[in-house]
Every structure is written in C-alpha cells, then in structure tokens.
Amino acid sequence: MQLRLLRRWRFGLLLVVPVAIASFPSPAAAQTVTYQVKFEGNWTLASTPGGVVGGAHFTTLIGGVHGSGVTFWAAGEQASAGVELVAELGSTPTFRSEVQASSHTLSVIQEGVAGGGTGTATFNIDVTTTHPLVTLLSMIGPSPDWFVGVSGVSLLDGSNQWRESHVVDLFPYDAGTEDGTEFTLSNDDTDPQGVITRIAGTGKFSNVRMARLTFTRTTPPPPPPTPSVSLSASPNPVDEGQPVTVTAQLSEVLANSVTIPLELTAGSAEAGDFGALASITISGGRTTGTGTIPTVDDADTDDETFTVSLGTLPAEVTAGNPSSVEVTIRDGDEKPVPPTPSVSLAVSPNPVDEGQPVTVTARLSETLANSVTIPLELTAGSAEA
Missing domain, CATH: 2.60.40.2030 (CalX-beta domain)
Structure with missing residues (x-):
C-alpha cells in the first residue's frame, strides 16, 4: 500500500497527552457501566532479558469501546494502515479515524502513558450491554513495528454479567509491516506485508508480560428487572x-x-x-x-x-x-325444546247444498311470528272429479 512506500523519520516522541474519549450515541435501552482502566508497563530485564533500551517507553494508548460487529486488529490478520502507524510510529490519528468510522463503535479512547518502560495510565470508560468490548494499542518504542494491546476484550463474563474486575496481561506483537530484530526505528518494509504475530518468547522477548491492563468496575451494575x-x-x-x-x-x-x-x-x-x-x-x-x-x-x-x-x-x-x-x-342443563305447532282442518257448511261453495279453515295450535302456507290435497270419494 502507498503508506508503506514512504520513508519514515521517527523519534518515538509521543509522551503524555490528556485523555480523550469521543462518545457516540448509544441505544437508550442499553445498560451503562463505568470501569476504571489502569495500564502498567513492565518493560524490564525480566521481559527483555537482553537489556532495556535507552528511551524505552509505551506510546499513547489508542482504541475504543465497541460491539461485536467489528474487529480492529487480530493475530493472523494483516494490520490496517492505522495499526501499522501505531506499531511503527506511535501515530494515532489514522487508527483513531478507523475506530470512529465504525457504526459499531460506542467511544474512542486515547490516553497518554507516563513513565517510560514502566509507565502507567489510569482513566475511565463507559461500556454498555450492546457495546461491552474494548480494543487498545500502544507501540513498544523504539522498535520496528512491535506493540502491545487487546482486541475486543469483553467486560461481560460467560454468564453475560458485568465483571467486578478483569486483568489482562499484555505480550508483544509484531505488526508484520516492517523488518528488524532490534529496538530501532526506520527499518525496511516487510515485503510482501505479513500478518500480526505474537512474538513473546522469541527474539528480544521472554514469556514475561510487557504490560498489564486492569479493568475495575466503579459503578454497580443496574439492578435486575423486577419479575x-x-x-x-x-x-x-x-x-x-x-x-x-x-x-x-x-x-x-x-x-x-x-x-x-x-x-x-x-x-x-x-x-x-x-x-x-x-x-x-x-x-x-x-x-x-x-x-x-x-x-x-x-x-x-x-x-x-x-x-x-x-x-x-x-x-x-x-x-x-x-x-x-x-x-x-x-352450562350443563338441557334447554327445553318448544313443541312444533300443529295444523288442523275444518269445513263449513257440511254438508253443503249442491251448487254452493264450502269454506275450508286451517287452524294452528300455536301462533307463529311469520305467515305460513298450508298445502292441501283434494281427493274424490263418491263424487267425480
């Protein structure tokens, strides 16, 4: 990439800067908990048995609080332009922009480390149930492209509860972007670019931690919902x-x-x-x-x-x-069924004189709400049809 073709004039001079945490809107329903974060450098003869280089220091911590939808760096993957600049120069703006650009980011963290190879930094962060992860980077300075950090460390435990405290030992990583085996700057680019690799127990480094992050919850978690x-x-x-x-x-x-x-x-x-x-x-x-x-x-x-x-x-x-x-x-009672009305017939006069009409009357046993037509059949007896 074009960035890696530029000559780098570096001095590893990123010292103490004020804490800067840029926040982004979070879901209203998310539970917010505050943690105190303490960074403690451990660049000593125990971690680099060959000696501690003059001017040894850790550069400004840079990273963010975010959700599970993004990973900003990972071992076995190539470093982004922002990770490369942090690892080689201690330069934070590009990586800061990468963190800010993600829709999964809750806040950006930027905090200076004071005190050289055993320097410290203490600051607070807010995390939520939707954004419980923390990513941080700091250059091991001076070095070709070595750094310490965490990638997506969660402050929720396996039961999805907020941790009271959480300690993470930090070991050295090689960003895979620059050659070099000494604590020096301005080395040749790694061509082709490699991947981020943990280098504890190799080269200059023992298996002793280079630094430590301690997360301590400072506010109680929200009470559980009422049943x-x-x-x-x-x-x-x-x-x-x-x-x-x-x-x-x-x-x-x-x-x-x-x-x-x-x-x-x-x-x-x-x-x-x-x-x-x-x-x-x-x-x-x-x-x-x-x-x-x-x-x-x-x-x-x-x-x-x-x-x-x-x-x-x-x-x-x-x-x-x-x-x-x-x-x-x-209801279990049987409802009475009303009887069906019956119809009967009567004729008058009877007998009727020959040549005179006879009246037939149909009579119902019960009144009906609606009209009803009663069909009749006339059958000849001794009379002819």
Missing part, C-alpha cells in the same frame, strides 16, 4: 359445578414467598355463580402458585363468564401478560 407475574386458568371453559384452577406464574424465581392478590369480576355470570379466591401464594424458589375457584350448578341454561385479574401487587413483582383471564362456565 413479572401472569395469570392462566384451566380448564377453560369449565363445566358448570366444577372448579377452575388459576395459576400465577413468575418470570423469575424469588428467594422468598410472595402473595399475589386477585380480583374476581362477574361478566355474564352472576356473583353467586362462582366462588371466591382472594390471592395465590408463590413459594420462594418456585415460579408458580395455584388456587381454585368453585362454580355453581344453577338453573340457568346459558354459558356464563367471569374475569380473574391481578389486584394491587406487592413491590417484589410487576404485572405481566396476561394480567387477567376470562373464564367461561359451560
């Missing part, structure tokens, strides 16, 4: 005269027992059609509790309903979904 309680009923519909079981279910286990108040409201049922259930107790360590409501076998012939709702809840729980359930009482 919710929801209701269900079974059987539903319930046969008239049989009990219905109401279940109250918690979204999370509570250590102590909790009593869930209930309210029963008549719908099409009357108050005397069902019994009472004032509350349900859920024992500590369990998520469900039950209670029964009797129903009355009455003379009514229609299905009836009533509603069971959550009452005024204790502080330990909130209303979940559903917070009420309508119960149907299924």
Whole structure:
C-alpha cells in the first residue's frame, strides 16, 4: 500500500497527552457501566532479558469501546494502515479515524502513558450491554513495528454479567509491516506485508508480560428487572359445578414467598355463580402458585363468564401478560325444546247444498311470528272429479 512506500523519520516522541474519549450515541435501552482502566508497563530485564533500551517507553494508548460487529486488529490478520502507524510510529490519528468510522463503535479512547518502560495510565470508560468490548494499542518504542494491546476484550463474563474486575496481561506483537530484530526505528518494509504475530518468547522477548491492563468496575451494575407475574386458568371453559384452577406464574424465581392478590369480576355470570379466591401464594424458589375457584350448578341454561385479574401487587413483582383471564362456565342443563305447532282442518257448511261453495279453515295450535302456507290435497270419494 502507498503508506508503506514512504520513508519514515521517527523519534518515538509521543509522551503524555490528556485523555480523550469521543462518545457516540448509544441505544437508550442499553445498560451503562463505568470501569476504571489502569495500564502498567513492565518493560524490564525480566521481559527483555537482553537489556532495556535507552528511551524505552509505551506510546499513547489508542482504541475504543465497541460491539461485536467489528474487529480492529487480530493475530493472523494483516494490520490496517492505522495499526501499522501505531506499531511503527506511535501515530494515532489514522487508527483513531478507523475506530470512529465504525457504526459499531460506542467511544474512542486515547490516553497518554507516563513513565517510560514502566509507565502507567489510569482513566475511565463507559461500556454498555450492546457495546461491552474494548480494543487498545500502544507501540513498544523504539522498535520496528512491535506493540502491545487487546482486541475486543469483553467486560461481560460467560454468564453475560458485568465483571467486578478483569486483568489482562499484555505480550508483544509484531505488526508484520516492517523488518528488524532490534529496538530501532526506520527499518525496511516487510515485503510482501505479513500478518500480526505474537512474538513473546522469541527474539528480544521472554514469556514475561510487557504490560498489564486492569479493568475495575466503579459503578454497580443496574439492578435486575423486577419479575413479572401472569395469570392462566384451566380448564377453560369449565363445566358448570366444577372448579377452575388459576395459576400465577413468575418470570423469575424469588428467594422468598410472595402473595399475589386477585380480583374476581362477574361478566355474564352472576356473583353467586362462582366462588371466591382472594390471592395465590408463590413459594420462594418456585415460579408458580395455584388456587381454585368453585362454580355453581344453577338453573340457568346459558354459558356464563367471569374475569380473574391481578389486584394491587406487592413491590417484589410487576404485572405481566396476561394480567387477567376470562373464564367461561359451560352450562350443563338441557334447554327445553318448544313443541312444533300443529295444523288442523275444518269445513263449513257440511254438508253443503249442491251448487254452493264450502269454506275450508286451517287452524294452528300455536301462533307463529311469520305467515305460513298450508298445502292441501283434494281427493274424490263418491263424487267425480
């Protein structure tokens, strides 16, 4: 790349700069926790047994807080232009721009290290449940392209809980961009460019850490959400005269027992059609509790309903979904079937004089709401048609 064709005049002179953390908008629902971060250099004869070079130092820490959708550097991958400039020059602007450009970045971290090879830096960062990862780089100066850092270290543990503290020992990496085996600057480019490689235990370095990062949570994590309680009923519909079981279910286990108040409201049922259930107790360590409501076998012939709702809840729980359930009482009585009206016939006068008309009357046993037509059949007896 063009950057690597330029001659580099370097002095490793990046000393102490004020902390600069640029923040980007984060999701409103994300939980925010603050950590104190402490960098401690350990460039000693233990980490470089051949000696500690004059002017040994760690350059400005540069990186960011981000989500899992981005990786800014990784062992086995080629260094970006920004990583190359940090590793070879201690120069931060390009890598800073790379971190800022990602939509997965929550904030940019830039912090000077004071005190040479055993220098320190202490600063605070904010992380969220959606952006719990930290990436940082610092050049081992002077050197060809050697650096220490972390890539996407998470401050959430394996149970997705915030760590109280987290210590990461930092070992040297070669950026794969410049040749050289000594603590010197202005070496030839690596051609073709290599990949980022851990170099602890090789060349100038022992297997002793070059530095350490300690993350300490300074604010307590947000309290866990209050468990919710929801209701269900079974059987539903319930046969008239049989009990219905109401279940109250918690979204999370509570250590102590909790009593869930209930309210029963008549719908099409009357108050005397069902019994009472004032509350349900859920024992500590369990998520469900039950209670029964009797129903009355009455003379009514229609299905009836009533509603069971959550009452005024204790502080330990909130209303979940559903917070009420309508119960149907299924009627078991047979409804009387009204008789079908009958029709009868009468004629007048009878007998009728020859040549005179006869009137036929159709009479119903019950009145009908609508008109009805009664068909007739006339059959000859001794008369001819």
